[in-house]
Amino acid sequence: MLNNFPVLYPDELFYSAIARYRQANAIDSKLGVERDIYGIERHHKVGKSVYFPQKLETFIERLPFYGNLSVDELIWEHTMFPFYTAFMTDDKTNEIFEAMSYGNRMSIENMVGIPMSKIKTPQFLRYCPCCYEEDLNKLGESYWRRLPQVPGALYCPIHKVLYKDSAIDITKENLDYICADDDVCNEETANDEEVVEYKELDERYVRNVQWLMQNRIRLPPNYISSFYIDRLREAELTSYVGNIKMTEFLEAFQGHYSANYLELMQSAVSIDERNSWTKLFIRNTSKNRSPLRHLLMLQFLKVQLAKLFEMEPVIGKRPKKKSNRVPIYSSEERKQQWLVLLTEHPNANRKELRKINNGLFAWLRIHEREWFDEVTPKGCKRRRD
Template sequence: MMNCFPVLYQDELFYSIAARYKRMCGIFSKKALYRDFCNTEERQIFMYLPLHIKALVGNLPYSTKITESYIINNHTMYPYLTSFLSNDRADIIYSEMLAGSKKNLLTYVGANSTNSRFDKHLKYCNQCYKEDLNKLGESYWRRIHQIPGVLFCKKHKSRLIESDVPTNNNVNDYFCADDVIGNSIITSNKDKSLFEFYELNIKYIEGVECLLNSKVQRKDNSFIIDYYLSKLREKKLASRSGSIYMKEFLKEFKEFYPASYLYSMKSYYDCDNANNWLRLFIRKDKKSKSVLRHILLMQFLGVDIKDVFKTNDVEHKKIVAVINKPRLDIGERKEQWLRIIKENPGATRRQLKDIGKGVYTYIYKYQKEWYHKVTPIYENIKPKGDIVDWRERDKKCLKIVRRVVVELLSKPEKPIRITKNKIRRECGITSYFKSEKLIKTHEYIDSVVEDIDTYRRRKIKWAIEEMNEKGIWVSVYKVHQYAGFGEVKDEVVRKMVEKIIGE
């Protein structure tokens, strides 16, 4: 049972509460802090989605009015990160936060992907810090300042400053805001970059505030996508049947948001890339989608976030029935077709079809027997093909293969082994790929294909790099599992992992 507990400040990050309690009680050991908070010496006070909240509330002084729900909804990132999840999934996360979990909850909510991660260090507003010292005698870390994409302090209209306190899940220590900021105080933020996008970012921040401070009625992903489609129709960017005019949509989104702002929000995209995030974002699938990008899209569509969650009905795809009424009767159609045949002697059926498309379609659909009776058949003799310039083809093929190999090696997901068949499939070259006349192409392929050991080493290094980036403890067993080798049975692989970890 705790004898004291800090006053909880408005929008204070749970990590900040733990840091102030540690300083208040003069605790030096992290394990002692964990025992006071969670009745366990295991690391459970994570930066954004802390665990064992039920145990913490049970340890608070008897006179406290602090509840589990109050802490989770007002001092953690739970309201923000679960806004666009199903009720079932959000309830699972809530339960895990109450009781404790072995899961990485940030990964579970989709906040550990490259474009959804929190910033690497805690951020603060210099003016807020000064006000806190004058009013409270201390300062604290604010939740909203840590949200991805929040670039400014809305209250003071100033750029946020990055501290030296890391935000990964492997929390090494708990630092009070005034202890950190006081040692590196900046009297004024002279960095004026991005101020031209201040109004855009303030609109985004208002959306974040809505998710943090309002208890929204969650909608499933299918409903949200239908809502977006209905708004795209209003902007003339989608058809009545629900088909999105993708080229115009991508172009207008980029015109609405300047490129440098999209870069700052980790949401820039290439319109020519068939797999850019905006194309994939409006698909109906079960993947967790970035909250930041939901807000960006709503801002572009000109909708209030509260309205999205208050809406119960949305216009789904409309089935549009088109009834074509022929302008000419069947006799006139036949006369037209006979005229086309007469005016194009020697033409093949394919050529006649191209010449009289509308007439052909109607005749073939309703008068197929008559069509075959009157339409002549001529063979389309193809001219003998040109002699292949294999030297030029080799150059082009080599260029394609080089590009494919670079793309395979630079993919962020688990490495794929570079083999001849894999290169061939990715290039889409089948008929002449194995030709011995592609000399330089095959020389290059032989130089880049991976034997099993080379591939294993690359996969191990990728796994270690990913684990370090996500704050996962690196051990032989964990690297073995993360890289996808299965159980640690292969002695060769185990020794290879040990050697690379030790490098």
């Protein structure tokens, strides 16, 4: 029974709460911590992850009966689950939720698609130096928050200072449970001279990230693609049917974002690059696409994030218009043309006649075959010397 597990702070990673529990109880080994949290022994395995912890139902069962913490609250408010599943289907979101609740042989990172993604997660746990100092003054300790760990989030939305890397390398296989303290955090603010020009863009990006993490709406991928096509059509960047005018689209996208900012967001684009992510992003609805790039696309289209999730009617790709073209010549006129041709070339066989007017020959064979065979010679007699 976990009688003294700490109350979680707002936006605190579950990993951070485990680290504070370990420190408060002076537990020496990771195995000892995991035995307390999950009730496991040495020969058992638990999916250890800073972003996506597993077997959370087991943890909840070990809390006192009067505790009011739930698996739902843990996953939605204290892991990276809401950000990375924001643009997935309900079915996929529920599958990942179940894996985190009860455990899964596959890592959740693999289920989400992080290892194969071009968007890499931060190597080190990150923090805001000002938040860190305020925590120490108000709480007597600090903690690891979720928002600084989001790829592309540069500035703290509260203090407007750059996030900093701690000394905790979360890519290590045997990562320990370590608190946010003076041993791993240097509270001095970082110099933002190289990125200050992107501060306004980052503020909008972070506001959208916060909206995603506070809402639980999920949309069908086909709806999202159709929504994008409609907005691009309004900007005259697609045809009437909905085919993207790729060169114009990429030029407009590069005009909205600087090359340096896109590089910083791990989303550089090139008009000449055959497999540029922007060329595949809207067309491919079956592949999981990074939330970061969804937010870049929405900001480019000047669409409020909440607008996408209102589920208004969309058009997307339109069927091609059927041609109502009236034939230049009627059937009788074509027949008359053919009779004139036969009169002008009385000794020509079908092969020779076809060479003279292949279009008329083909049309009559298809549309007036019986009449064509009746009036057209199949061959000509050879003259004898």
